[in-house]
Amino acid sequence: MSFIELKNINKTFNGVIVLKDINVEIDEGSVLGILGRSGAGKSVLINMLRGTKEYRPDSGQILFNVAICPECLRVEPPSKIGELCGCGCAFEGKVIDFWNIKTDRKEFSSIRKRIAIMLQRNFALYERESVIENILRAMGEGEYEENLYKALDLLETVQMSHRITHVARDLSGGEKQRVVLARQIAKDPMLFLADEPTGTLDPQTAEYLHQTLISSVKNQGITMVITSHWPEVMKQLADQVIWLEKGEIVEKGDSDEIVENFLATVPLPKKVTEHEYGGPIVKIEDIKKHYYSIDRGVIKAVDGVDLTIKQKEIFGIVGLSGSGKTTLSRMLIGLTDPSSGKIEVKLGDDWIDMREKGPLSRGRVIPYIGLLHQEYSLYPHRTVLGNLTDAISLDLPAEFAKMKAIHTLNAVGFDNEYAATILNKAPDELSGGERHRVAIAQVLIKEPTIVILDEPTGTMDPITRVQVTDSILKAREELGETFLIISHDMDFVIDVCDRTALMRGGKILKIGEPGEIVKELTPDEKKKMLD
Known part of the structure; x- marks a missing residue:
């Protein structure tokens, strides 16, 4: 069933065209992948679907075919038409022109509340609060004990149960992104937007997050739009893919075919096989950095490293x-002081000991x-x-x-x-x-x-x-x-x-x-x- 329709969408920033004549239909429960190089317009389209005011289209329509409660204005995907809302009223079918200035602002806000988003390099957490507190905040009102159990289940789903009491700012980048995912799922969205959600992560953590998106979003029937430069992400998650180039759709259709066509346009890098180096510029001798943890004892983060790097290498x-x-x-x-060992960097004709602090x-x-x-x-x-x-x-x-x-x-x-x-x-x-x-x-x-x-x-x-x-x-x-x-x-x-x-x-x-x-x-x- 058609859920979202983009009709003739156009957008410019400072006279530069960033989206041109975009036409796409997104079915309820499906996953749309957006592929393209940097500057193609992927993030603009994601933010436009989110309802971010700076990304209002210059022309065209984004139509949401929804089930809406006439009493409390809660919105659901169209498959809920005729079912009862939590307030007791039956959902009615309605097509809402999302960006039309004549659209009721309350209806616009109701749709926005049901949209979750994961942005690249934006962890969107309460940095001074614990992991579990971050999840509970996303749930809003409700019985505390019931929400607590739901939060614990979500953290187990994203494999963060071992970090529930940790302060968010002390987590690694991959851990933060998993908490963000749990927070977004906790909002019970009808539309899930993901803009390069694993861009900052190592391949192992990224692959795990992709699998979590499949199990917790796609397999739950939540409609999703995702941008990524990882071909396997498009193949694993997307039901259809659009390839954007300078704001226009070059191709759309089956993910495997579109991905292969896109990759065929990627040039090979130039490789320099010979290069003349200078003398040593960095010398590291038996450097160590050990930490002590109550739970794990001595942690040998760096344990006796010797290394020399040459100029122009x-x-x-x-x-x-x-x-x-x-x-x-x-x-x-x-930025970090070693536990022992020596690090020297050559500046001019002088070797500077990086263990010694101070302007000299x-x-x-x-x-x-x-x-x-x-x-x-x-x-x-x-x-x-x-x-x-x-x-x-x-x-x-x-x-x-x-x-x-x-x-x-x-x-x-x-x-x-x-x-x-x-x-x-x-x-x-x-x-x-x-x-x-x-x-x-x-x-x-x-x-x-x-x-x-x-x-x-x-x-x-x-x-x-x-x-x-x-x-x-x-x-x-x-x-x-x-x-x-x-x-x-x-x-x-x-x-x-x-x-x-x-x-x-x-x-x-x-x-x-x-x-x-x-x-x-x-x-x-x-x-x-x-x-």
Whole structure:
């Protein structure tokens, strides 16, 4: 039964067309997948379906065919027409023109209340409250004891029962996203929207979340619209797929066929087989980081690592979640102090001990190390140009700042013309992949000597991934930068890195060319780190 119909939807931002003549029907209980590269309009369409006011279509209609209670205005999918509402009245059928200014605002709000959404890189949690409190808040009114048992069941469904008393801010990114999923299911939605819900997660956690979406959303008959750059997600979840390109539907239909056609347009990255390196720029000797936990005793996050990285080298550190790779990178940049061992970084002709605090010690080096966290963020109230210049205290004359910004955006895959058009846009006017590349440009514009990228391929569609691969190689050639890439994405590491270290249990097991490291992976690591 047809539930939602999009008719001739058009949308522009600042004169740029982001959606053009979109026509789609979504049946009740079905899953629509939206595929496309960064900037194709996927997130715009998701937010339009959500009812976010800034995404009101310029023209066209979004029609909801619903069952509505004439007394309390609760809405349900059309299959509920004729059934009794909780207030005692029978549901009546009605087609609601969602964005029409003549539509009753109460009806608009009733639909919005029945829509759940998971956004990329937006954990939407009460950071200072416990996991169980976050779930209970999503349930709203009701008997406390009954809600508590429902909340516990949901947390078991998403495998977070062991974290119910933990404060949300202390969870890992994957754990936070699972709590977000539980919160959204707790709202008992009639429509579930998911915009790259697993973009920031390692493959193992992402696959688990996909399976949870199947069991807790799709198999429960909840209508879902999902965007993702993972082909297997579309094949597993979607009943039909639309492929967006520059705001227009290129193809729509069977997920397998559309995915294959889309992937055929993805170019192969350029691989540099030979490169001239400088001398050592990072030296790590027997570095350790041990924690003490009441429950688990001594935790050896990093346990006796030796490592040397050369100037102009693109060095990868790979391993599954919990292997110690991120902790090692945090010690290198001075964000975490080691328990023992030595870390030195070369600055000019001097070797600086990164264990020593102060402006004359590691404080000298830190301005020359660029870091892009896995959970990066841009300044939401500044334009792209502002994020690239004054937001990071880069004091440049206005015209030169613009030229510098365009040059840097070009280095991360934007052509000059498009880079110029986004300079005055706010981050929320960009797609997720575009924001990711701007965040990398924000690091590169300061021209650091060492760049650390922590899980840089998190939210990227295949084309963006290739562009970022090429931009890293280009930045190394033009600026002589050294890159340290922390990743669980072995395919990306093979494409971009010169040498790679495999970490497991806080130790480095082997250092070599990426192809050699693949041979050292266990079957479980191959399954979770290779496409």
